[in-house]
Amino acid sequence: MTTEHGGHSAPANATEYIKHHLQHLQTSDGMFNLDTFWVSAILGAIFLGVFYMASRRATAGVPGKLQNFVELVMELVNDTVNSAFHAKSAVIAPLAITIFVWVWLMNAMDFLPVDLLPKALEFFGVYNLRVVPTADANLTFALSLSVLLCIFGFSIKAKGLGGYAKELFTAPFHATGFAAILLAPVNFLLQMVELFAKPVSLALRLFGNMYAGELIFILIALLPWWAQWLLGGPWAIFHILIVTLQAFVFMALTVVYLALAVEKH
Template identity: 30%
Template sequence: MSIVAAAPTDYTAPGVEEFWQPLIGDGAWAITRPMFLMALSVLAISIWLLVTTRKKALVPSKGQMGTEAVYGLVRNGVAKDLIGSHEFMRFVPLLFTMFVLILVNNLFGVIPPMSYPTMSRIGFPIALALIVWIVFHVVGMKKHGFFGYWKSLVPSGLPKGMIVPIFILELITDLFTRPVTLALRLFGNMFAGHILMVLFITGGWYMLTSGGILVVAGGVTWVFAFVMTLFELLVEFLQAYVFTLLAALYIAGAVADEH
């Protein structure tokens, strides 16, 4: 007799439906779980910033020290290094806001009871990428002029026969490739990481409750789920950092004197 004969057969692997979780209503106008979590993250970040900066001191508290460390990472490690000391300060609020917002919403994926990375819904990364896209084009045209900004897409000294193809390629990159890849990179990592974690956790539970040798396999699977969670924490931080880094890089290219 098979030792797994009593195992249930109703396990369904997680799919894209895991990411559509309406709370109020249905269809395109539904209030969904990721919408609620995004609003919750804005509230939590606002409270955190108010509490940790309300009584600033020369000898900072742990909360103030943590806020200053995150701010310093974005201000000095991203904005100043990439955009330059003359231009960077006016972009720090935007970059700091994006980094913290993305990081908190990513971390929701491993924090109960949220257990959902908001950026795994493609609409949120697209909205953030569009903001970056608008900002770096607007500041570039404001500094170099409308025609000067677009003319600078073509490097000087090119043969006449290469000017049009290069201009078209650079135009596609600036208008399409940059915002699309910026959004898809964040979305793809959060989507894939979350669905893998759900697969390991639910699959492990299925095997643990199946009896027989599957109990051992279920235990091993849950160990992998724990390892995956630790790895996902790293990915969530890195994706927030990479998104902010690329946003600063695009802005730096738009305002550079040699653009």
């Protein structure tokens, strides 16, 4: 039996329940996902606030729990950066830390009970809400395209605009003379395929894993309460690994791509 909530119908069956939880809160024209924007923005603000607080409270003596946690995260990211990125850059480490922590926070929204925030916001007249920003392909592609812009920026800074343009037409086949002219279009085509395959793979990998995780939690929510505890607990524990791994992979591949961008080919 369908129940009414302020003119909106509650899901009548499993199919409607799934569709309801996969529906974004959008602008009136349906062109912009407001839930993705606001959840990601709030999580970004939380990240900045916590790390700023940790920096203000940092001490050379016995560190507190917050300082220990932040230093652990920074050490993990710095080890990854130092092992993959050998050029000098004041940007790469902060960028890597931002990517890892922000993506992890967005992924971790999957741990909230499926109906918790949607039901809470119904009291304020909000009837559609998806709380996992990285389960939205729009956000994952926005992140990956930002990485692409960083690749362009790092490449031009390291090689100059002319040097980078020359590389696009001369690598990977470093021919000379007339052969270089003939192979220039082939080199450029291969460079474009390699260049744009990076953000596509970054975006789809993150989106696919988080969308699948979100859908499994929705399906578990349809089960009887005892089955939810029986299956939801182990899946949540396993999902901790997925959430962390996907954030780390996105960060690590970004560092690798930027390291390749500053190398001369």
